[in-house]
Amino acid sequence: MIKDLLLQSPKIYTTSSGLIHINHTIxxxxxxxNYTLHLSEIAEPIVVNVDQIAFVSHNTKGFVTLFLANSYEISINTDFEKIEEVVKAAKDRRNIEIL
Known part of the structure; x- marks a missing residue:
């Protein structure tokens, strides 16, 4: 039952205030x-303000990466097209969910 709920919960979703919620599983x-956050420390979704995203690209390991204005890089295991759609929706202040 719980496994089914986890599989159905959105991996990425946006809010009308321009926030992007990224599930820790992806x-x-x-x-x-000079700092790397260990994934074992992440238990909650990461929330990113779309206005802080400088650009979206691939990092040197080939993962889709959000490069933020505060010099953080968040590498995500998903398709580039999905992230582009999410960023555009957040900039337009639309709510969407990506499973």
Missing amino acids: IHSIFKI
């Missing part, structure tokens, strides 16, 4: 110069 890594 995050590959969070990196900042």
Whole structure:
């Protein structure tokens, strides 16, 4: 039962206030110069303000990565097209969910 709920919960969703919620299960890594957050420390969704996203690209390991204005890099294990759709929706202040 709980496993079914986890499988159905959105991996990424946006809010009308421009926030992007990223489920910890699809995050590959969070990196900042001289600091790496260990994934075992992440238990809740990561919330990113769309206005803090400098650009979206692939990192050197090939993962889709959000490069933030505060020099954090959030690498996500998902398709580039899905992340583009999420960022556009957040900028337009629309609510969407990606499973």
